[in-house]
Amino acid sequence: MPSALTYFPPMGVYETLFKFLDATGQYMGTDGTHPWAQGFPLTSQLPGGPEMPTSISFSHSDLKYPQATGGIELLTALRDYYNHFYGADVSTDNIAVFAGGRPGIYATLAFLKPEYHVLIEETEYTPYWDALKILKRQHKIVPSNPDNGFRPSLADYQAAAQQDKSFVVKSNPCNPTGVTWQGDTLHQMVDWCSEEGRGGLIDEAYEFFQTGEPDSAMRHVKDIDQTNLFVVSAATKGLQAPGLRVGWVVASKANIELFRNFSSIAMGGVARPSQICTSLLLELDRAQHARKSVGEFYGSQRARYRQALEDLGFDLFTGDGGFYHWGRLPGGLTADDFNERLFAHHAAILPGTLCDMFRRGADSPLAKFVRFSFGPLTADTFDDDIKILRQALS
Numbered sequence: 423m424p425s426a427l428t429y430f431p432p433m434g435v436y437e438t439l440f441k442f443l444d445a446t447g448q449y450m451g452t453d454g455t456h457p458w459a460q461g462f463p464l465t466s467q468l469p470g471g472p473e474m475p476t477s478i479s480f481s482h483s484d485l486k487y488p489q490a491t492g493g494i495e496l497l498t499a500l501r502d503y504y505n506h507f508y509g510a511d512v513s514t515d516n517i518a519v520f521a522g523g524r525p526g527i528y529a530t531l532a533f534l535k536p537e538y539h540v541l542i543e544e545t546e547y548t549p550y551w552d553a554l555k556i557l558k559r560q561h562k563i564v565p566s567n568p569d570n571g572f573r574p575s576l577a578d579y580q581a582a583a584q585q586d587k588s589f590v591v592k593s594n595p596c597n598p599t600g601v602t603w604q605g606d607t608l609h610q611m612v613d614w615c616s617e618e619g620r621g622g623l624i625d626e627a628y629e630f631f632q633t634g635e636p637d638s639a640m641r642h643v644k645d646i647d648q649t650n651l652f653v654v655s656a657a658t659k660g661l662q663a664p665g666l667r668v669g670w671v672v673a674s675k676a677n678i679e680l681f682r683n684f685s686s687i688a689m690g691g692v693a694r695p696s697q698i699c700t701s702l703l704l705e706l707d708r709a710q711h712a713r714k715s716v717g718e719f720y721g722s723q724r725a726r727y728r729q730a731l732e733d734l735g736f737d738l739f740t741g742d743g744g745f746y747h748w749g750r751l752p753g754g755l756t757a758d759d760f761n762e763r764l765f766a767h768h769a770a771i772l773p774g775t776l777c778d779m780f781r782r783g784a785d786s787p788l789a790k791f792v793r794f795s796f797g798p799l800t801a802d803t804f805d806d807d808i809k810i811l812r813q814a815l816s
């Protein structure tokens with residue numbers, strides 16, 4: 423019986439996971455695999471970091487339906503978080519809770535008015551492409567390629583925008599490049615997106631993974647109620663809890679009301695135990711501790727893998743944020759061929775073509791680029807990792 427549904431494939435990262443399973447008989451991320459293709463963080467306590475929760479308590483009243491846009495303890499924790507760390511001036515009515523970062527991103531794009539053209543960098547987070555395609559969103563590509571070192575400027579966005587109504591979709595720090603807009607640069611982007619006829623979704627999933635003190639668009643927004651800005655984040659990376667499935671969007675009260683309506687129609691809120699756990703993770707002292715230890719641990723991992731990958735001949739373009747290295751393979755090797763070699767070692771990287779917002783496949787200028795994830799790696803796997811990489815390159 424043919425399916426009654428329109429077909430669409432899984433997002434690109436899963437393509438690599440399935441190839442890996444076919445080649446190795448193992449799921450990437452299980453014991454004995456080297457999950458360099460995957461974007462999850464360690465869920466264990468980091469060196470010098472806060473303890474990770476292993477239990478929560480809740481009562482029978484938490485088994486009731488949750489509130490549409492989030493329970494008061496999580497909304498309050500998020501409000502206090504942004505107001506404390508970034509001097510923002512948001513209330514709980516400026517926040518909507520979703521089951522992870524992606525549902526918040528998808529909902530925003532789903533309800534974006536069709537006259538807004540999405541502006542998106544050429545090299546970006548894989549499922550943005552799938553979401554834009556499924557939702558048939560008009561978009562213009564902002565150059566982000568080897569020619570500009572994967573470092574587009576606001577002027578590049580302005581050139582792509584022309585006279586249209588424009589809506590920026592941007593991961594910051596960027597997945598996969600790690601390029602991070604902070605300070606004045608971020609301020610100018612926020613100002614530009616705040617103008618009449620413009621808006622933007624700034625995806626801060628990797629907010630904690632920055633060199634030095636993390637920055638956020640929320641530091642630079644004057645009055646979010648007067649904007650079409652959507653600042654998205656999740657418990658997934660910085661709070662090291664992808665399994666909780668909690669994400670959120672900070673936006674104007676009018677836009678949050680639409681998410682409330684959406685939740686009442688199509689989501690029914692987010693699991694109470696997950697919300698309670700996330701609100702405890704966000705408690706201000708713990709959040710401060712986590713920001714520092716995540717930044718330090720992953721900063722040191724970024725530095726040592728940078729050195730080692732460069733010594734192996736990778737041409738790296740990685741910025742100062744995130745937990746990926748982004749670069750060109752040595753010796754003209756393609757990422758797909760490199761993966762075939764890595765599969766023999768139960769390892770894999772993410773081929774750069776999956777971050778190509780033009781999806782040019784083998785013809786892509788990114789075909790020889792890889793995203794190497796050190797997110798799931800403890801400090802003690804380094805020597806083995808480099809040994810495997812060296813063997814696969816020889």
Ligand SMILES: Cc1ncc(COP(=O)(O)O)c(C=O)c1O
Nearest residue numbers: 461522523524593597627656658
């Ligand atoms: C740029 C970016 N945004 C958002 C997410 C959100 O992830 P999740 O939907 O798992 O919370 C991720 C995870 O890989 C990401 O890399």
